[in-house]
Amino acid sequence: MIHDSRHPMFFQVNLKLLHECGDWGTIDRACALYSSNITILTNTRVVSYDFDKPGVRTGSGEEYTGDVIISADGIKSERFTGWCPAVHQLCCMAGEYVKWKLVELERPLGRWVDESGRVGVLGDAAHPMMPYLAQGAAQVMEDAAALRYALSSHLSTPTPLSSCIPSALSLYQSLRAPRASYITSNTQILQEWLHLHDGPAQEARDTLMALGDSEHNPIFWASAVRRDWLFGWEVGDHAKAIHAKEEEEKIGMGIPRFPPLPPREASVYPGKNLRAKLFG
Ligand SMILES: Cc1cc2nc3c(=O)[nH]c(=O)nc-3n(C[C@H](O)[C@H](O)[C@H](O)COP(=O)(O)OP(=O)(O)OC[C@H]3O[C@@H](n4cnc5c(N)ncnc54)[C@H](O)[C@@H]3O)c2cc1C
Numbered sequence: 001m002i003h004d005s006r007h008p009m010f011f012q013v014n015l016k017l018l019h020e021c022g023d024w025g026t027i028d029r030a031c032a033l034y035s036s037n038i039t040i041l042t043n044t045r046v047v048s049y050d051f052d053k054p055g056v057r058t059g060s061g062e063e064y065t066g067d068v069i070i071s072a073d074g075i076k077s078e079r080f081t082g083w084c085p086a087v088h089q090l091c092c093m094a095g096e097y098v099k100w101k102l103v104e105l106e107r108p109l110g111r112w113v114d115e116s117g118r119v120g121v122l123g124d125a126a127h128p129m130m131p132y133l134a135q136g137a138a139q140v141m142e143d144a145a146a147l148r149y150a151l152s153s154h155l156s157t158p159t160p161l162s163s164c165i166p167s168a169l170s171l172y173q174s175l176r177a178p179r180a181s182y183i184t185s186n187t188q189i190l191q192e193w194l195h196l197h198d199g200p201a202q203e204a205r206d207t208l209m210a211l212g213d214s215e216h217n218p219i220f221w222a223s224a225v226r227r228d229w230l231f232g233w234e235v236g237d238h239a240k241a242i243h244a245k246e247e248e249e250k251i252g253m254g255i256p257r258f259p260p261l262p263p264r265e266a267s268v269y270p271g272k273n274l275r276a277k278l279f280g
Contacts, residue, residue, distance in 0.1 A: 112173040120173070123136075123139070123140040123143060126176075126177075130191050133187045142180075146239060182258075185278055229256050261275055
């Protein structure tokens with residue numbers, strides 16, 4: 001995360017730089033830039049690093065540790081060789097970097113509501129996901145809207161709301177879990193496609209990406225069906241339609257088919273066995 005209030009155009013300028021840069025380095029190093037309130041140290045030169053801590057030591061002997069370190073002014077260090085010049089240039093404008101540890105669940109949570117029926121989870125607690133679809137916070141909003149719908153749908157009944165909580169939370173979970181879990185899986189699919197080694201599979205991917213609107217295009221948003229489904233969701237309308245039918249199994253209806261996956265041999269995450277997880 002890099003924020004520099006002295007240079008309001010910082011992001012615009014440098015995102016352009018990054019856009020023009022074809023090589024983002026190899027897949028064990030990825031870089032994402034966000035505007036946030038982070039201290040920036042300049043003129044530091046990293047001479048060694050410890051990825052277990054994680055931390056770095058500078059040429060002047062200072063040590064910096066953080067939750068995670070993503071990069072440093074010592075970009076010339078072994079870890080960061082091979083980054084494109086634009087990333088070097090960008091990183092050299094700042095002195096301190098933070099790396100997020102991105103985590104996800106091995107499989108979706110079986111339930112979002114505890115046995116009492118009165119305690120539920122939402123947001124990342126319910127569906128942590130990789131950031132590739134930029135949907136984590138968006139899905140929290142949908143959780144909130146669905147929760148509101150589920151609670152308010154009981155307000156019109158004569159039963160006190162307190163006794164309706166378990167059924168409201170159950171409705172909330174059924175409204176949200178299929179969609180959130182599909183989106184979570186798609187972040188993993190996109191992760192696979194975005195991180196191919198250079199070679200035939202990557203070239204084939206680039207050809208597919210040039211298809212434009214097609215379900216064969218591996219980029220989720222490229223397919224109008226998937227894009228409209230993702231961004232055109234109206235929680236209230238969906239919930240009313242489903243609730244009226246009282247057909248819980250249909251709550252996930254309309255979910256598009258998964259985009260294709262890259263060939264197994266091209267995967268840089270062979271251990272994840274995503275294919276088996278998604279397609280059985
Ligand atoms: C690098 C990065 C980029 C992202 N980009 C996007 C994007 O482009 N679009 C998008 O939609 N999403 C994005 N996300 C995801 C998004 O930020 C999260 O999905 C979202 O913030 C989750 O919201 P939340 O309320 O569930 O959890 P959080 O935002 O994590 O909120 C949880 C809160 O609970 C507090 N808390 C934790 N434990 C306790 C405790 N014991 N007691 C009291 N409080 C506690 C925490 O301090 C925190 O304030 C990104 C995430 C990252 C890391």
